[in-house]
Amino acid sequence: MDDAAFLAAIERCTLPAAELDHRAHLRLARLAGARTPELIKRYAASIRATGKYNETITQFWMRAVQRHRDDELLDKDLPLKHWSRGLLWSEAARAQWVEPDLRPLPF
Secondary structure (H helix, E strand, O other): OOHHHHHHHHHOOOOOHHHOOHHHHHHHHHHHHHHHHHHHHHHHHHOOOHHHOOHHHHHHHHHHHHHOOHHHHOOOOHHHHOOOHHHHOOHHHHHOOOOOOOOOOOO
């Protein structure tokens, strides 16, 4: 699926949930930019998965796609180099941006 069709499927909430994997989230961040959080939230609501949304993780990956090589981005655990699991999966981190507690971001 080309980029335009992919973005349209996200916007219409018609992309099969199984296809919205880590790579798809990265692709969305590249294509949608600042609209990414809104699109993910709306999509999550459409599949009744709003509890999975995490603002801190979304913001991290949005920043990371601008500054990292593609091979680095494939490491889904990259955020854990900066946040402890407890903080990253906290209610606060899900609701809003939370600064890293292990080491600062390089960007």
